[in-house]
Amino acid sequence: MPAAPPGTLPAMPSDINLKDKVVLVTGASRGIGEAIARACSKAGAAVVLASRRQDGLDEVAASIKGEGGTALPIAAHMGHPDEVDALFERAVAEFGTIHGLVNNAATNPYFGPMLGISDSAFDKTIEVNLKGYLSTIRAFARQAEAGGSIVNIASVLGMRAAPLQGVYGITKAGVISLTQTLAAELGPGGVRVNAIAPGLVETRFAQTLVDDDELRAMFTSRAPLQRHAQPDEIAGGAVYLLSDASSYVTGHTLVADGGMTAT
Numbered sequence: 001m002p003a004a005p006p007g008t009l010p011a012m013p014s015d016i017n018l019k020d021k022v023v024l025v026t027g028a029s030r031g032i033g034e035a036i037a038r039a040c041s042k043a044g045a046a047v048v049l050a051s052r053r054q055d056g057l058d059e060v061a062a063s064i065k066g067e068g069g070t071a072l073p074i075a076a077h078m079g080h081p082d083e084v085d086a087l088f089e090r091a092v093a094e095f096g097t098i099h100g101l102v103n104n105a106a107t108n109p110y111f112g113p114m115l116g117i118s119d120s121a122f123d124k125t126i127e128v129n130l131k132g133y134l135s136t137i138r139a140f141a142r143q144a145e146a147g148g149s150i151v152n153i154a155s156v157l158g159m160r161a162a163p164l165q166g167v168y169g170i171t172k173a174g175v176i177s178l179t180q181t182l183a184a185e186l187g188p189g190g191v192r193v194n195a196i197a198p199g200l201v202e203t204r205f206a207q208t209l210v211d212d213d214e215l216r217a218m219f220t221s222r223a224p225l226q227r228h229a230q231p232d233e234i235a236g237g238a239v240y241l242l243s244d245a246s247s248y249v250t251g252h253t254l255v256a257d258g259g260m261t262a263t
């Protein structure tokens with residue numbers, strides 16, 4: 001780029017947009033997934049919305065379409081690989097290529113000391129939060145001949161002790177590891193893989209933590225910003241990681257926690 005004349009700023013490429021891209025978001029019927037899907041649509045992407053319940057997805061899709069966007073709602077259980085494959089088959093039939101994938105749907109069926117978790121709750125957490133992420137990435141990679149970008153929603157609970165949410169924390173640590181390994185394995189094919197690790201975000205998933213002063217303080221008391229987040233505050237990072245503005249970023253975990261883990 002030639003040097004700018006004195007007193008002027010160099011021209012900057014405006015790359016933080018998703019024009020002409022198709023992005024599939026899991027867990028898009030509410031919370032962080034809905035916020036990411038809406039932000040992707042505002043940035044110019046057509047969005048494929050997935051979660052188990054069709055009615056919740058239909059509402060979000062209608063609202064996105066009402067604002068001039070393109071949205072395709074498809075019900076699928078992320079713990080069931082056959083449903084994940086069918087989801088991608090329909091999305092590819094509709095749009096040709098899916099350029100971006102946001103793995104966001106997760107579960108946390110047990111809250112309590114780790115030693116007390118039942119086998120079924122343990123298996124369920126692994127099934128959705130880890131195997132589910134792997135199933136969608138496998139389906140995404142099959143059709144991503146020209147490359148693409150994957151964003152895995154992890155958690156700060158995968159980066160440090162997760163009292164009372166231990167197995168959930170194990171899966172989120174696994175998501176960070178999976179992100180790094182798949183960045184290494186898929187990078188030569190032009191697929192970037194990154195993660196976002198949110199702190200406490202006000203959603204149905206985290207309502208018990210947000211509403212309880214003591215539990216909420218576990219996240220907010222050490223955070224320089226001294227508060228929890230709203231779902232929209234996680235979405236901007238996802239748009240960046242899906243966009244060409246992050247074309248040299250892969251294997252990274254973007255922490256969005258109000259500074260909690262930095263202190």
Ligand SMILES: NC(=O)c1ccc[n+]([C@@H]2O[C@H](COP(=O)([O-])OP(=O)(O)OC[C@H]3O[C@@H](n4cnc5c(N)ncnc54)[C@H](OP(=O)(O)O)[C@@H]3O)[C@@H](O)[C@H]2O)c1
Nearest residue numbers: 027029031032051052053078105106155200201203205206
């Ligand atoms: N909220 C927080 O404080 C926080 C902090 C760190 C990380 N996170 C992570 O952020 C992500 C989103 O959480 P959230 O707080 O936004 O939760 P949420 O508001 O409860 O939304 C969860 C979404 O996932 C879908 N879902 C759940 N199980 C599914 C399954 N088996 N298959 C397909 N879809 C499924 C739900 O829709 P259906 O019920 O229709 O399936 C819903 O759309 C998760 O990965 C979570 O671990 C959240």
